[in-house]
Amino acid sequence: MLFGDIETALAAVTSTRSRLAKVDVLAALLHELEPGEIEPAVGFLTAAPRQGRLGVGWRTLATRGGSHAPVPTLTVGEVDETFSRLVEVGGPGSATVRTALLDDLAARATESEWQLLIRIMTGELRTGALEGVLVDALARAADRDGAAVRxxxxxxxxxxxxxALALTGSIDELAAVGLVVGRGVQPMLASTAATVSEALDAAGRASVEYxxxxxxxxxxRHGDEVRVYTRTLADVTHRVPEIVEVARSLPVDDVILDGETLSLDDDGAPRPFQDTMARFGAETARExxxxxxxxDIxxxxxxxxxxxxxxxxxxELDRVAGEYRIPALVTDDPxxxxxxxxxxxxxxxxxxxxxxxxxxxxAGRxxxxxxxxxxxxxxxLVVLGVERGSGRRAEWLSNLHLGARDPDGSFGEPGGFVMVGKTFKGLTDQLLRWQTAHFAERATGEVPGGIRVxxxxxxxxxIDGVQRSVRYPGGVALRFARVKGYRSDKSAAEADTIETLRAMLPGGGVGSSVDEPENPLDERTTP
Known part of the structure; x- marks a missing residue:
């Protein structure tokens, strides 16, 4: 298949808000793929190449100018092969080799294909082709039951x-996919309730847990072999030896457990979330x-x-986890x-x-x-851009542009994000240093006074709440927003939606808007 067919399909998906229309387009595309093209194509559609992070930044890609192919000739397989070579390159002279690979890919792509490739390689692909839509399209293309595919x-x-299994395997092979100890499972997710009583009304007799x-x-755990995954299914086993030790101490041979980890201070109280995430991201054990x-089990x-x-x-959890069971109360009494x-x-x-x-x-729902x-x-929320600081923060990227997910494109681009405010509050010097380095590598363009990422x-x-505003397309702005911490354990697909924020408005988000300041103090005027 030509890579240009991917481009054409994504353009059609972007142009409509109809879920059925998206499914039609993607199903037709998936149906035409050769077996070896299926996994690469799904990676392109979701801006998640099967090779993982390619190690190339926007500034490097943006400088790959020159001439492009006049007509589409680049294939899905050729793009996939180039991506594989990019991640395999290493050692002395690797920068030169990577530059040559990118230059060759840019020259073989049409100008519009190259722009799409940049968005795929940097992860900035907002097409509305979310995984849920792709699953429905896959079920249709393979003539398989949607629930079985999901x-x-x-x-x-x-x-x-x-x-690949749905399109090339049998119904029985698809149905046989099950839990495998050692292979990450998409975690179950939670919704929100305003009060404990409201939650009990919805759930009935329940386990109330910290x-x-x-x-x-x-x-x-399988025997003595232990694997630890994050909520995004990243393998962090080597970073958490104390959790591995706990898993090996449990009275089982094979087990899959769902839980939470955090660090405690000397008095047994939870440390700030930033401390836990700093330790969670460490390569070796620290103090x-x-x-x-x-x-859950x-x-x-x-x-x-x-x-x-x-x-x-x-x-079963009570029997297996013992002292490592989260504090819980089974009740229906508010x-x-x-x-x-x-x-x-x-x-x-x-x-x-x-x-x-x-x-x-x-799982996954x-x-x-x-x-x-x-x-x-x-x-x-998701960071969409960062402004440069002023005063003593002049050397850092500081003021964050915050966006909520807009999965249906109700207030903007389908599958994209809607800006709902800015903040520089709650940022320690340590976080400022980290985000300056982090977002410099994630830049995709410019915004007034900073960069788009x-x-x-x-x-x-x-936040203290939300307010109506005509400043942003979603009609809602944050009140007194401040940073609690970065969630490296979560993906953008798990961010809260614009509808969740709008539901906090009086009347559930209906009524006239007023143009309120997005932040009571602008950083550039703060001493």
Missing amino acids: RAAMLSGDLGETA KLDGARVQVH IALRPWFF LHVDGRDLIDEPLAARID VAAETFAQAALHAGHEGVMVKGLDAAYS RGKSWLKVKPVHTFE VPDTVVEIA
């Missing part, structure tokens, strides 16, 4: 691999130790548990649940999770059977 993608953790301000971990708390000693109700999973929630807050945690006892483990209740409004960095923002 389940296989969730349990394998790899959409490209699932696509909501920790830590990092999600999925722990797999700050991580402790796991497990809140997906498999134990040959028995898959994801389709069993939470009540049954809890019985008073008892609220008292438990207050105890969680008093212990320094974020709030509670309320989980219906009858619910199965819905966000539903109403898991509900988080936190008294402070916090949201995970690849929208793949998630930051947790605390």
Whole structure:
């Protein structure tokens, strides 16, 4: 298949807000792929090449000018081969080789194909071709049951691999995809409730559990072999030896556990989230130790548990996890649940999770059977740009441009992000130094006073509320936004949506807008 066919399909997807139309276009494209082209093509459609990070930045790609091919001749296989060679290059002279590879790719691509390749290589591809749409398109192209395709993608953790199996394998082979100890599973996600009582009304009799301000971990053990994955299924086993040690101490041979990890101070209280993430990202053990708390179990000693109700999973979890079980209370009494929630807050945690006892483990899905209740409004947003600081911050990138997900393109580009405010509040010197280096490598262009960046960095923002505004397309702006910390454990696809923020407006986001200041103090006028 020509790479130009990918470009044509993405243009058609971008031009419509109709989910059915997107599915039609993508299904037709997937149906025409050769077996060896399936995984690369899925990577191109999602701006997630199967090779992973290619190690090339926007500034390097932007300088690859010169002449381009007059007509499309570049194939999917040729692009995939070039990407593979880019990640294999290393050692002395590697920069020269990488430059030659990019120059050759640019020359063989048409001008519009090259612009698309830049967006794929930098991760800045906003087409509305989200994984959910691709799964539906894949089911249609392969003439397979959508639920079976979706389940296989969730349990394998790899959409490209699932696509290849659905399009070239049998129905039985697709149905046989299941839990494999040692292979990451897309985690179940939670929705939000305003109060514990509201959450109990929705969930019924439930397990009310401490909501920790830590990092999600999925722990797999097969004999003495242990693997630890983040919520994005990155393997961080080598970074968390203390969690590996805990896993090996448990009374099982094979197990998959879902949980959270954070670091504690000398008094046993949780350290700030930034401390946990700094330790979580370290290559070797440091003075700050991580402790796991497990809140679910997906498999134990040959028995898959994801389709069993939470009540049954809890019985096994209590037996297996022991002292590493997260504090929890099974109840349907709002008073008892609220008292438990207050105890969680008093212990320094974020709030509670309320989980219906009858619910199965819905891998990769966000539903109403898991509900988080936190008294402070916090949201995970995506950084769209960063302005340079002033005064003593002049040497750093400081003021963040924040965006919420717009999956349906209701307020902008389908599959993109809608800007909802700016903030420089809550940034320590350590974070300023980190984000200056980080975003310099993620630059894709310029904004007034700063740079536009690849929208793949998630930051947790605390706010006092939202207000109506005509400043932004979504009609909503953040009030008193401040940074709690960067969430390297989360992907942009997990960021909160514009509709979630609009739901906080009086009347649920309907009514006239007023043009309010996006921040009560502009950094450039602050001493």
